[in-house]
Amino acid sequence: MGSYIIRRILISVPLLLTISFLTFVLINLSPLDPAEVVLQAQGVPQITEELLEQTKEEFGMDKPFILRYFDWLIASLQLDFGDSYINGKPVWSLIGPAFLNTFKLTLVSSVAVIFMSILLGVICALKEGKMIDKSVRGVSFFLTAMPSYWLASIMIWYVSVKLDLLPTSGMESYKSYILPVIVITINYAGIYFRNVRTSMLNNLNEDYVLYGRASGLSEIKITMHVLRNSLQVAISIFGMSIPIIMGSTVVIENVFAWPGLGNLSVKAILSRDFPIIQAYVLILAAAFVLFNTISDIINVAMNPKLRNDL
Secondary structure, three states, rough: OOOHHHHHHHHHHHHHHHHHHHHHHHOOOOOOOHHHHHHOOOOOOOOOOHHHHHHHHHHOOOEEEEEEEHHHHHHHHHOOOOOOOOOOEEHHHHHHHHHHHHHHHHHHHHHHHHHHHHHHHHHHHOOOOOOOHHHHHHHHHHHOOOOOOHHHHHHHHHHHHHHOOOOOOOOOOOHHHHHHHHHHHHHHHHHHHHHHHHHHEEEEEEHHHHHHHHHHOOOOHHHHHHHHHHHHHHHOOOOOHHHHHHHHHHHHHHHOOOOOHHHHHHHHHHHOOOHHHHHHHHHHHHHHHHHHHHHHHHHHOOOOHHHHHO
8 A cells, every 4th residue: 555655656746747847838838028028017118128138137037948947846846936927926925825715615615516416426326217316417417507607697696686695706704605615516516426326326236235135234234335335436536526626716716706716817817927827737737636646545545456456
């Protein structure tokens, strides 16, 4: 088990290095001169050659590309992503609080998504082909087909404006979480519960279920055993749901004016604030690799067959 964990971590390192290099390359593929982008972002009225040279020297843009990449990578490992082109503040001082706000929303939403996915998946599997199974699947297809921004707008208009029950935007109290979490849960639970349902149905047809019933085990014990085996398949899906939700909160955060990474990244893209964009992409990529590694390790810990193959 320990050797597998070390091997998975070692595999993740070159993957993260590759992602960081591609991130740096893509940002630097802009047709505009990076120094010119900095001066435009700072609102300089007249850009001269002297200002361009001075800016390049100040930001280290006069160095060879590979040296700039390694300088940026080493600094990023220390959470130093440089300074914002717009206000000159350290990127981490801007992206750190935004990341924390996004992580809070992601964590609460992920718990809601996983709970609803398991609950609906178990109910639909146990009631396969019956009215409740068909109804839940039909409603989930309809709701997941709705664009998240449209669903969020409808929820704001009806719940916040018409009924005046919840805040329309911001992060004032626990009530501010309710509408964004509901929208995210509707979008993702409707997808993930079908994976739980399929896995449950496959396990319900296994011989051990028949033997359990023949041995007189209660349906609750059999269901719990089937659920445990079914979740081994769903662990990877649920593990990856966290970074997926984190990356997809861009729309939700902008609709609900949530002060998170998505909101910050959109503003950075519109103003061409490249250091913030680089940090945002790198953080999301690291989250995907991290949670993928964690889900693989959990799968190995839960499945003795995988453990014996190491």
